[in-house]
Amino acid sequence: MTSLACVARSRLSERFTLDVKFAFDFAPGRPIAALFGPSGCGKSTTLAMIAGLVTPDEARIVLDGIPLIDTAAGFYVPSESRAVGLVAQDGLLFPHLTVAGNLAYAERRTRGRAHAPRQEIVDVLALSPLLPRSTRTLSGGERQRVALARALLSGPRLLLLDEPVSALDEVSRWEALSFLERVAHRFAVPTLFVSHQRAEVARIAQQTARMDDGRIVTCGETSEILAKSDEPGSIPNLFRAVITIPGRAAIAGGATIELPSDKPFGGEVWCRLASGAIALSAIDEPETGSARNRLAGHVVTLEASGQRIRVAIDAGVTLHADVTRETARRLALRPGTPIACVFKVHSLEVLP
Amino acid sequence: MSASEWEALRLSALVGLGATVLVMPPAIALGRFLAVTSFRGKAAIETALLLPLVLPPVVTGYALLIFFGRRGPLGPFLDAIGMPIVFTWRACVIASAVMAFPLAYRACRDAFAEVDPRLPAIARTLGATRSDAFFTVTLPLARGGVLSAMVLAFARSVGEFGATIVLAGNIEGETRTLPVAVFQEIQSRGAEGVWRLAVLCTLLAAGALIASEILARRARP
Numbered sequence: 001m002t003s004l005a006c007v008a009r010s011r012l013s014e015r016f017t018l019d020v021k022f023a024f025d026f027a028p029g030r031p032i033a034a035l036f037g038p039s040g041c042g043k044s045t046t047l048a049m050i051a052g053l054v055t056p057d058e059a060r061i062v063l064d065g066i067p068l069i070d071t072a073a074g075f076y077v078p079s080e081s082r083a084v085g086l087v088a089q090d091g092l093l094f095p096h097l098t099v100a101g102n103l104a105y106a107e108r109r110t111r112g113r114a115h116a117p118r119q120e121i122v123d124v125l126a127l128s129p130l131l132p133r134s135t136r137t138l139s140g141g142e143r144q145r146v147a148l149a150r151a152l153l154s155g156p157r158l159l160l161l162d163e164p165v166s167a168l169d170e171v172s173r174w175e176a177l178s179f180l181e182r183v184a185h186r187f188a189v190p191t192l193f194v195s196h197q198r199a200e201v202a203r204i205a206q207q208t209a210r211m212d213d214g215r216i217v218t219c220g221e222t223s224e225i226l227a228k229s230d231e232p233g234s235i236p237n238l239f240r241a242v243i244t245i246p247g248r249a250a251i252a253g254g255a256t257i258e259l260p261s262d263k264p265f266g267g268e269v270w271c272r273l274a275s276g277a278i279a280l281s282a283i284d285e286p287e288t289g290s291a292r293n294r295l296a297g298h299v300v301t302l303e304a305s306g307q308r309i310r311v312a313i314d315a316g317v318t319l320h321a322d323v324t325r326e327t328a329r330r331l332a333l334r335p336g337t338p339i340a341c342v343f344k345v346h347s348l349e350v351l352p
Numbered sequence: 353m354s355a356s357e358w359e360a361l362r363l364s365a366l367v368g369l370g371a372t373v374l375v376m377p378p379a380i381a382l383g384r385f386l387a388v389t390s391f392r393g394k395a396a397i398e399t400a401l402l403l404p405l406v407l408p409p410v411v412t413g414y415a416l417l418i419f420f421g422r423r424g425p426l427g428p429f430l431d432a433i434g435m436p437i438v439f440t441w442r443a444c445v446i447a448s449a450v451m452a453f454p455l456a457y458r459a460c461r462d463a464f465a466e467v468d469p470r471l472p473a474i475a476r477t478l479g480a481t482r483s484d485a486f487f488t489v490t491l492p493l494a495r496g497g498v499l500s501a502m503v504l505a506f507a508r509s510v511g512e513f514g515a516t517i518v519l520a521g522n523i524e525g526e527t528r529t530l531p532v533a534v535f536q537e538i539q540s541r542g543a544e545g546v547w548r549l550a551v552l553c554t555l556l557a558a559g560a561l562i563a564s565e566i567l568a569r570r571a572r573p
Contacts (some may be wrong), residue, residue, distance in 0.1 A: 051477050052476070052477075053473045053476070053477070078476075078479055078481075079473075079476040080476050080477075080478075080480055080481050080484075084476075084477060085477060085478070086474060087479045088470065088474065092470055092471055092474045094471060094475075094489060095471075095491075095493065096489075096492045096493055105475070105478060105480075105488070106478040106479070109478055109479030109480055109484075110398040110479060111479050133412070150478065151477075151478070154477070154479050275424050
């Protein structure tokens with residue numbers, strides 16, 4: 001099991017001091033952790049410190065028990081010896097090399113570290129047809145896949161993804177995320193993913209540290225961290241569903257839901273559902289209204305968020321719903337209360 | 353063309369090559385350094401580096417004469433190792449190099465400033481050392497500007513007159529480069545030889561400028 005512990009403090013400007021402290025254990029099957037927070041809160045700088053591209057004023061960053069930097073002891077491992085791969089928002093492919101050249105560049109500099117077989121990486125990321133091409137002709141999604149493959153070929157002990165999909169359009173973004181997820185699981189590479197998009201974090205990270213204004217606010221399980229958010233407004237729930245028959249899909253726990261489109265696409269899809277689009281009703285209350293999806297579960301946590309209460313519900317998948325204080329009182333919501341989540345078919349977004 | 357004119361052309365070409373070889377390493381190193389760093393006093397250093405561009409060449413030549421001359425700080429040492437500079441072909445190379453340096457430096461600096469600094473940084477995370485990243489990422493990406501700097505340095509060296517005449521003099525077969533030969537022709541014989549040499553100089557300079565422009569254009573993404 002890989003572990004990463006980071007304590008760093010650096011005065012970046014007159015008014016901004018980065019002061020972070022967090023630790024992640026990447027247990028088997030849980031390879032992705034996220035740094036989540038608004039733009040400009042210091043997430044990318046934190047990654048650059050871990051990668052050795054920025055030297056903090058004071059820091060102790062330890063990967064698997066071995067320090068990468070310990071300013072108190074005057075210890076510093078240069079970037080090229082850290083085995084920490086970095087994928088940036090725009091991929092940063094070398095424009096003077098072809099796709100194959102970019103991959104070979106990393107492969108020639110592994111310094112004896114093992115990496116997954118090149119062909120396997122190329123296959124998983126569907127890069128074969130791109131290999132001879134110039135990097136200038138690639139689409140955003142293709143660039144990110146090449147950047148990911150290049151980082152993997154350098155034999156990293158830790159992979160840092162700095163807003164890797166935020167430059168992509170909606171469709172490519174979810175496709176790229178599924179590539180990221182597949183890669184992290186398949187090659188068991190501990191991955192630290194940075195994003196300001198709640199949906200992205202919810203989708204792929206098992207653990208999350210939430211950052212704000214240069215500091216870590218909370219750190220823990222993604223579902224808890226995202227539920228604890230004090231930001232007003234709705235948050236998206238994301239969960240997997242397996243299409244059983246056109247228009248219907250099964251989710252974790254065995255329940256089935258109705259999908260908004262009856263296009264006969266098969267296999268697995270991702271569904272997105274805003275927390276504000278879920279209504280809660282007592283488990284024995286009869287079905288009323290036009291909402292056709294109803295998932296039974298029980299309350300996990302309750303968190304006040306302004307005038308509303310954010311409720312985390314285990315309904316096979318973890319869902320977050322926003323309800324008024326009045327509703328919470330009426331339904332006598334407490335951790336453990338059996339409850340039904342009700343939502344309209346058309347509130348559900350099916351992602352490709 | 354007369355034998356002495358051929359000799360001037362040959363000498364000029366050699367001086368151009370020698371000065372370019374001499375000038376490029378510091379132009380690349382300083383161009384790269386000053387393109388990516390900022391510190392107090394940087395503007396003063398840049399001004400000093402560009403000074404030969406605006407000083408009268410004879411003034412630069414005189415400063416070099418003081419520096420390399422018998423009574424200068426380097427003169428006794430150069431005499432002792434049997435490599436005097438003043439009034440030798442080496443003086444032509446040094447005078448040309450000093451005059452060409454600001455042009456080469458500026459072209460290199462601009463070329464390196466165009467390179468996204470995150471690219472060599474990414475190379476380092478892939479296992480490249482600092483110098484490896486420079487030679488395999490930064491320099492190839494700046495190659496158009498650097499090649500253009502080379503051509504400019506060569507052209508400037510071939511055309512160098514003011515500093516050369518002060519530091520190297522006018523010795524046929526030793527320090528009489530093309531521009532010095534033109535000067536000589538003007539003073540002694542008259543129009544015909546001047547025209548031939550002037551056309552030759554113009555062709556060399558125009559060719560270099562065109563080459564420089566093509567290389568710089570090719571480098572752009």
